[in-house]
Amino acid sequence: MLDPELLERTTARSAELDELGERLAKQLAEVRAERDEPAVAEKVLERMSEQLAGERASYTSETAMRTCCQPRPDP
Template sequence: MRERQWITARRSELDTLAGQLTKQLQEVQAERDELVIAERVLNRLAEQADAEAVAPVSVKVAGRAVLLIPHRGDVGDEGALPGDYREILAIVREADGPVQVRMVGERLGLDASVRGKLEPLRAKMTKLADRGWLHKRGDGRFTARP
């Protein structure tokens, strides 16, 4: 009879401990997720600082600073482009043929399954095409200009 009481008491202790450990594990996972986000933010800030070191031309429109993407013929090389635009251009150049925005987004680490995440990238690629850095084909894919 005494053994059953001990087993019941011990099981209760272990259930309590399991509950505490589960809660602690959830807290650790939540903090880890926050650190992943913080790391992404720091990486983006570092990229922006690098891009600002290159000092792309910007102007004020309606009180906001807006980067100017120069026309290809107006500058000697792509060094005048902001860092993220240079990275997009490099990915398109490395491709064997025409690329979709989704592929470039995946290479940049964007969540390509969410269409809204790709739209800002599509706008940047279109701007590069409008300025002569890329060629936008009729099917919506992009190629690098020679």
């Protein structure tokens, strides 16, 4: 037969470890969420940079077409 004191200590330790496991799982989820934030921000920044580059290229192209292809007034 098991010693009642030993059984009680084992049960208490098991409960402590379960609680610790729950806290660590929560902490890990928080760390993963925080780690994902910069990756999301980086993707947004990349998209915005690409969009801005496209707009600049379009503006430059339109400006060049207007400058080069407009008839010059007679002097």
